[in-house]
Amino acid sequence: MTTDAPLNFEAMSQRMIKKHHVAIILLHWFNAITWLMELTTGAALIVSPNYRFMPVWFVEMITEVFGSRGNLLRFHIAAGLLWVTVFAVYGIFGWRTYLHREVLEREVALDRDDLQWLRIRVLSILGRSNEPLPPQGVYNAGQKMFALMVYAMLPIIMVTGLIMAFHWGSAAVVGWAVVVHFATVAVVVSGLMVHVYMGAVFPEEKPAFFSMLTGMVPELFAYKHHHKWWLEVKAMESTPAQPAAPTESTLSRWLHMKEYWPAYWAGLGLGLTLLATFLIIGQGLGASGGFTRYLAFTLSLIAPQYAATHPYWGNYVQPGQPVLMDFLVFELIGVVIGGFVSGWLAGRFKISTDHGPRITPRTRWALAFAGGAISGVGARMARGCTSGLALSGGAVLSAGAFAFMLAVFAAGFLGAYFLRKVWL
Amino acid sequence: MARYAMVTDLTRCVGCQACTAACNAEWNVPAGQARTRVLPTGATGTFPNLRAAFYVAQCNHCDEPPCVRPCPSGATFQADNGIVKVDPTLCIGCGFCVDACPYEARYLNPETKRVDKCDFCSGRLEKGQQPACVTTCTAHAKYFGDLEDTAGPIFQLVYGKSAKRIESADVAVGPNVYYLGRRDEAALIAEVFPPRQPRMPAAAEFWSRLVKPLALTMVGATFLGQAIAFFHQLQTGEKHSDD
Numbered sequence: 001m002t003t004d005a006p007l008n009f010e011a012m013s014q015r016m017i018k019k020h021h022v023a024i025i026l027l028h029w030f031n032a033i034t035w036l037m038e039l040t041t042g043a044a045l046i047v048s049p050n051y052r053f054m055p056v057w058f059v060e061m062i063t064e065v066f067g068s069r070g071n072l073l074r075f076h077i078a079a080g081l082l083w084v085t086v087f088a089v090y091g092i093f094g095w096r097t098y099l100h101r102e103v104l105e106r107e108v109a110l111d112r113d114d115l116q117w118l119r120i121r122v123l124s125i126l127g128r129s130n131e132p133l134p135p136q137g138v139y140n141a142g143q144k145m146f147a148l149m150v151y152a153m154l155p156i157i158m159v160t161g162l163i164m165a166f167h168w169g170s171a172a173v174v175g176w177a178v179v180v181h182f183a184t185v186a187v188v189v190s191g192l193m194v195h196v197y198m199g200a201v202f203p204e205e206k207p208a209f210f211s212m213l214t215g216m217v218p219e220l221f222a223y224k225h226h227h228k229w230w231l232e233v234k235a236m237e238s239t240p241a242q243p244a245a246p247t248e249s250t251l252s253r254w255l256h257m258k259e260y261w262p263a264y265w266a267g268l269g270l271g272l273t274l275l276a277t278f279l280i281i282g283q284g285l286g287a288s289g290g291f292t293r294y295l296a297f298t299l300s301l302i303a304p305q306y307a308a309t310h311p312y313w314g315n316y317v318q319p320g321q322p323v324l325m326d327f328l329v330f331e332l333i334g335v336v337i338g339g340f341v342s343g344w345l346a347g348r349f350k351i352s353t354d355h356g357p358r359i360t361p362r363t364r365w366a367l368a369f370a371g372g373a374i375s376g377v378g379a380r381m382a383r384g385c386t387s388g389l390a391l392s393g394g395a396v397l398s399a400g401a402f403a404f405m406l407a408v409f410a411a412g413f414l415g416a417y418f419l420r421k422v423w424l
Numbered sequence: 425m426a427r428y429a430m431v432t433d434l435t436r437c438v439g440c441q442a443c444t445a446a447c448n449a450e451w452n453v454p455a456g457q458a459r460t461r462v463l464p465t466g467a468t469g470t471f472p473n474l475r476a477a478f479y480v481a482q483c484n485h486c487d488e489p490p491c492v493r494p495c496p497s498g499a500t501f502q503a504d505n506g507i508v509k510v511d512p513t514l515c516i517g518c519g520f521c522v523d524a525c526p527y528e529a530r531y532l533n534p535e536t537k538r539v540d541k542c543d544f545c546s547g548r549l550e551k552g553q554q555p556a557c558v559t560t561c562t563a564h565a566k567y568f569g570d571l572e573d574t575a576g577p578i579f580q581l582v583y584g585k586s587a588k589r590i591e592s593a594d595v596a597v598g599p600n601v602y603y604l605g606r607r608d609e610a611a612l613i614a615e616v617f618p619p620r621q622p623r624m625p626a627a628a629e630f631w632s633r634l635v636k637p638l639a640l641t642m643v644g645a646t647f648l649g650q651a652i653a654f655f656h657q658l659q660t661g662e663k664h665s666d667d
Contacts, residue, residue, distance in 0.1 A: 047498035050632040053640055069498060072515040164516045167537030171519025178496050178518055179635055186639030190646040195652045203657065280602040351658045 009220055016216035017233055019138075027090060028212055034083045037190070041076040042185070045069070051182070061322060077165045084158050107139055108148055113228075114141035135227035142198065153184045160184070201344070226233030258346055258392035274395055281327050284392025287335075292316065297323040328388075355398050356423040365421065426570040427506045427600075428544055430555070431581045432480045434605035436565035438465060439478040441559035443566065450545065450556040457531045459483070459542040460557055465616040477609035479617050480566075483508060483529040484543035484559075484590075487598025490522040491530065496631075500539070506600060507546060512538045520628045526595045526619035544568070571600070586630035595619040 019026075044062035045056045047069075052059070056131040066072040091099060110118075113134040118141045123129035139147065160181035199209045201316060207221040260270075274285055296316035300323055302309040307317040316323055343349045355364035379385035382404055384393060390408065393401030441462045453459055459504045460482035489508045492500050499514035500521050510521075510530075515538040522530045522539060530541040553559070558566040569578035581587050587601035587602035588610035595618075603610040 047496060048493050048495055048626070050493050051496055051636055053636060070511070073497065073514055165515045171517060171522070171532050171562060172625070172627070174516055175518035175520060175625055179627045180517070182631065183635045183639065186635075190642045193643070193646045193650060197653070201654060201657070278489070350660075389599040 012220040012223060013218050015219045016220055017212075017219050018215055019217045019222075020215045022215060023090075023094070025215055027086070030086060031083075034079055036346075038076060038083070039185070039189070041066075041072055041079070044084050045076060046182075046311050057322065057324075061325065064322065064325065066124075075163075080161050080165070084162070087154070087158070106137065108144055108151065110144055110148075111137075111139060114144060117141040118145070127253045136225065136229070138226055138229040138232075140225065146191050146195050150188060153188050155183060156184045157188070203347075203349075260346075268400060270391075271395075274391060275333075277327075278395070283327060284388065284395060285331065286328045286384065286388030286392060287332065288376060288385040289388050290332040291327050291376065291385055292327070292380065293323055294332075356421075358424070359422055364422075366420075425504045427572045428485065428549075428568070429506075429545070429578050429582065429600040430482075430483065430558075431567040431578060431587050431602045431604060433482075433565040433567070434477050434603055434609040436563040437462075437478045437480060438563050438565075442478065442560050442562050443574050446556040446560035447542070450548075451540070453540070454533060457533065457540075458483060458626040459540065463617060465612055468605075468612065468616070475607060475609075475612050477605065477612050479590075479613045480603075481527065481529065481617070482601060483544075484527055484597075484599030484601045485544065486600065490526060490597055491524045494520040496520065496526045496628075507544050508541075509543050510539050510541060512536065512540075514541050518627075520625055523623040523625050523628075524598065526592050526622055527590075527599070528620075533537050589664075590614050590617075590619060592618045594621060636642065 038315075040062060044059045046052050046054070063069055063072055063109070066075060097103065106372040108122055113136065116134045117136060120131050120133055121142070124131075124133075150292045160177040163169060164181065167174060169177075198205050204225075205258050207217045208225075211217045219230070222233065260266075277283065277285055293316060296307060296313050299313055300317045304317075308319070310317075340349075353361035353364055355361050358366075375385070379389075382389060384390075384401075384404070386408065390401050390405045393406065425567060429480050435515050439462050444461050445625070447453065447460050460480065463479040463481055465475075465479060467474045485502075485508045487505055487506075489500075489502055491508065492502055496509060496518060497514045497516055499516070500508065501511070501512045502508050505564075508605050517532060517537040518541065519532050519539065522532060525541075530539055532538070533540045541582060544661045545553070545557075548555060552662050553565075555568050558568045566576050567581055569576045571578050573579055581604060585604060588608075589599045589602060590610060590613055591597075591599065592614055597619075
């Protein structure tokens with residue numbers, strides 16, 4: 001401890017200090033989006049059973065999205081070239097900032113504390129050590145290991161990609177480039193999975209994730225997780241003529257909001273989302289239609305003949321048309337991801353069962369399942385649910401939507417009377 | 425859907441190589457390469473029982489083409505009409521398929537850096553024309569058409585006159601180029617130019633046998649570890665959080 005004054009942890013958890021320059025934040029998210037697109041298209045490009053690792057339906061779905069395999073390859077190459085160009089520009093103009101020897105020694109190279117940290121961290125995850133973790137610099141040893149791996153792999157991925165795209169060298173060179181491209185990407189992907197998990201899901205590292213949006217971390221986080229860097233910052237601050245550190249930004253406050261959103265704000269948001277889907281997709285939101293397609297897909301896997309000839313399921317299972325190729329199918333995936341994100345942002349991320357005081361969680365699950373099944377059947381009979389019929393239908397002033405909404409509320413009030421004991 | 429096949433009558437072939445020239449001109453084949461070539465077997469046997477034939481070699485558009493699976497980008501594929509094609513927009517020029525072909529029918533075009541081979545003149549077929557080698561053949565030795573058209577000439581030649589395929593006991597992948605001849609020229613050709621076993625380049629072998637399973641294990645193990653950690657986190661909630 002170099003400071004003599006006692007530390008005020010409460011103030012430190014409020015006070016934000018700068019960690020990332022905006023150029024790094026932009027590069028990070030550009031990189032993330034590019035990797036997502038390149039991994040998706042790259043996986044769909046490998047069709048031969050000799051090398052293919054994604055299921056056929058995935059390959060066909062992605063090819064469908066791009067129209068043809070030629071377009072898919074062109075997109076993969078174009079996005080890759082853009083990616084190489086952006087990194088080249090950063091590397092050339094930011095050589096001193098990002099790649100200078102001193103920078104690499106400080107941000108990437110592992111020192112003795114880091115090796116200790118790695119040893120204790122692994123042992124503590126296995127429950128074999130209670131030693132305190134050694135202090136860490138601006139990046140911890142795990143982050144440094146990932147950076148080292150990425151620094152080693154990126155040039156290889158770029159060069160092999162360029163060899164394939166421009167047919168550099170002999171056939172043997174191109175042949176080996178394909179294999180090396182695949183292998184190095186696989187190595188990065190395993191590291192990337194840990195990186196995404198630690199950054200986006202692991203609770204202790206949450207401030208690190210927000211720092212990739214706002215550039216700032218709470219001082220307390222720096223003090224606890226990056227102590228050596230915190231000492232550096234303190235030493236800098238103790239020299240005069242330093243501007244006052246900025247306080248928490250509006251963006252960061254909104255992101256950290258603990259409570260549920262006010263219902264009217266959420267309603268406005270939902271309305272805008274609905275407007276956006278009408279504009280972009282040409283149809284409204286829905287829920288039960290998506291579930292129907294998932295069910296039809298499962299059925300077509302188990303009993304394809306039955307599903308194709310059935311008067312109801314046959315509508316969904318048609319030859320040459322993927323059952324899951326529907327907006328609602330993807331919308332539901334987005335709903336699940338959105339739910340996770342919002343719960344995670346508010347720190348509500350936990351398995352729990354809400355239930356009234358008189359009933360057990362098991363009863364609640366049984367009732368919820370039964371209620372869900374009844375409303376599911378009802379929704380298909382009404383040809384829509386509260387989302388597809390009431391919300392999207394109401395938005396286009398469909399008479400059926402209003403009739404449905406009145407019926408839903410009437411039945412709801414009636415049913416609530418009989419089920420009041422469940423919640424009270 | 426048609427099932428295209430070609431029949432070459434070796435009794436009529438005079439080895440003039442007009443087919444090679446027509447093909448090279450039609451498809452801009454670079455010098456030193458060919459989609460189809462005429463290879464003399466040379467004389468074999470002892471006088472006066474000598475045998476010789478011209479092997480008119482080209483892609484056989486096999487029923488089970490060994491060149492399709494090794495292609496990493498899916499550029500080589502078998503169309504519904506049986507024709508094995510190379511999509512030049514997808515080909516990256518790795519040459520895996522060149523090594524796989526038992527008939528050496530493929531070559532890497534040094535100008536375009538992409539693999540090229542006979543596609544039964546698909547471009548001409550779409551216009552309702554016959555392949556260039558068939559219309560050019562000075563001896564009228566070549567026939568082309570739909571094998572499933574029972575009234576057509578190809579069906580008659582293959583099943584009526586029992587034209588032969590160039591196959592061996594080791595390599596039988598169902599070639600769709602047939603050969604007619606009064607003195608069993610097809611057997612002589614199979615003796616002098618036997619189809620070779622499909623070869624897998626070291627890179628392709630390494631990828632499919634080692635790198636792919638290794639990569640899947642590595643990514644799968646990481647995923648499993650994280651799934652366990654994630655489930656553990658869901659159960660404990662966020663009480664370890666600093667804020």
